Amino acid sequence: SVNEIRKDFPLLENQKVIYLDTAATSQKPVCVLEAEREFYEKYNANPLRGLYELGEAATEKYEEARETVRGFLNARETAEIVFVRNATEGLNLVAYSFGSLVLKPGDEILVSIMEHHSNLLPWQMVCRQTGASLKFMECEMDGTLDLNKVEALITPKTKIVACTHVSNVLGRVNPIRELAALAHRVGAVLVVDGAQSTPHIPVDVQALDADFFAFSGHKVYGPMGIGVLYGREELLNAMPPFLTGGEMIESVTRDGAVFAELPHKFEAGTVNAADAVGLHAAIDYVKSIGFTAMHQQEVALTRRAMDAIGEMPHVHVLGSEKPEEHCGIITFTVDGVHPHDISEILASDGVAIRAGHHCAQPLLAYLKHPSTARASLAFYNTESEVDRLLDSISTLRERMGYGK
Ligand code: PMP
Numbered sequence: 001s002v003n004e005i006r007k008d009f010p011l012l013e014n015q016k017v018i019y020l021d022t023a024a025t026s027q028k029p030v031c032v033l034e035a036e037r038e039f040y041e042k043y044n045a046n047p048l049r050g051l052y053e054l055g056e057a058a059t060e061k062y063e064e065a066r067e068t069v070r071g072f073l074n075a076r077e078t079a080e081i082v083f084v085r086n087a088t089e090g091l092n093l094v095a096y097s098f099g100s101l102v103l104k105p106g107d108e109i110l111v112s113i114m115e116h117h118s119n120l121l122p123w124q125m126v127c128r129q130t131g132a133s134l135k136f137m138e139c140e141m142d143g144t145l146d147l148n149k150v151e152a153l154i155t156p157k158t159k160i161v162a163c164t165h166v167s168n169v170l171g172r173v174n175p176i177r178e179l180a181a182l183a184h185r186v187g188a189v190l191v192v193d194g195a196q197s198t199p200h201i202p203v204d205v206q207a208l209d210a211d212f213f214a215f216s217g218h219k220v221y222g223p224m225g226i227g228v229l230y231g232r233e234e235l236l237n238a239m240p241p242f243l244t245g246g247e248m249i250e251s252v253t254r255d256g257a258v259f260a261e262l263p264h265k266f267e268a269g270t271v272n273a274a275d276a277v278g279l280h281a282a283i284d285y286v287k288s289i290g291f292t293a294m295h296q297q298e299v300a301l302t303r304r305a306m307d308a309i310g311e312m313p314h315v316h317v318l319g320s321e322k323p324e325e326h327c328g329i330i331t332f333t334v335d336g337v338h339p340h341d342i343s344e345i346l347a348s349d350g351v352a353i354r355a356g357h358h359c360a361q362p363l364l365a366y367l368k369h370p371s372t373a374r375a376s377l378a379f380y381n382t383e384s385e386v387d388r389l390l391d392s393i394s395t396l397r398e399r400m401g402y403g404k
Helices: 002-006 010-014 030-043 053-073 087-102 121-130 147-153 176-185 233-238 273-289 291-310 339-348 361-366 383-399
Strands: 081-084 108-112 133-137 158-164 189-193 212-216 227-231 249-253 256-259 315-317 329-334 354-356 372-376
Touching (some): 030 273, 053 081, 053 227, 087 121, 087 212, 087 227, 121 133, 133 147, 147 176, 158 176, 176 189, 291 383, 329 383, 339 354, 339 372
Antiparallel strands (some): 212 227, 354 372
16 A cells, blocks of 8 residues: 555655656655665675675676566666666667767657657767757657657658657657567668666567667666666677777777677676666655555556546646546646745645656647646545545636636
8 A cells, every 4th residue: 555655755755845846756664774885895896896795796687687677677788778877868778879970961850749858969069970860759738659650751762750658748658569660661670768668667678679768777676877778689780889988898909999789788887786776666666565556556546646637627737638647647738836935835735746848848839838847646646636626726727816
């Protein structure tokens, strides 16, 4: 039950704030903190370097974490799992390394209009460097992607299709498997931003047929500073390293180097083993709760919120009308009230939500809402927290000076 779950998240219980900003970063269960502490207390040494016992233990913990991530994504090979800092770094790695390898003037990259800036700016950058050009898949006003429209945009010029699995504004799950089929038909690769899907739905990169898939540890109840890039082995093998230096080489001479095997080729410098171990604990925790139970609680809370908001004439929720199509994300506007005022008033009521463009400015411009408010729920939130949110929202206009 959620009461039991709350015991795993002392911050939610101890702080006075009602935390409804999980899409920005999730809270972390105690087992994640304990796993990090145990790593530093018992296994700390530079992984992949020290040939003494402690160094080997650190390496083992780090590689166990990688194997756990492989299972979490159902990748074929452990070598396909590259540890990075966050989803942003994973996506940049693909853009720089794979993009510069395959793109030439006249080629096209197709991205969705709903991308987070971290799955847009790297592509803008690589277009400037290679002479490729960027095209956009637009969505319907409720956030659905019409695959017939997408199909018309994919041509033999298309080399890369990049799409978020779940939009951080709309919360809807995109048809990744279908996009993969369309991309693969013309020999393009599909790059998936999994930052918002991994915390809420099971991911199987083989079933999705994704070529690259990136996510952030801190959004899946794990630590900040660790993220993952999955890439198909043959693609990763063909790609040049993104960063170079120590730990990613076999041998080095005065004027050259032989790079290490995957995945180490892409992990230059001392690795973030402690946070990888924390991510391992977070994934074990997610498994122990189960996505089914998480989904049930998230949908129940989202339904409660959306039903009540539906009765408020001046409040509008973006995206699907169905609570089960939101991954806990409720992005909304209130007529006549600026989202920054919404979030400030809610903050004064002890409710933490997000306001602004949510690092998805092209989407908000397209939807003609330059700024919105966003409450994002997780399985660890309660009905009474949602009710506090609703109480605050229902009095917003009055408190801004509008009549009842
Ligand atoms: N993509 C999406 C859809 C996101 O919501 C976020 C985080 N807001 C990111 C990418 C970037 O994640 P990070 O900042 O952890 O790299």
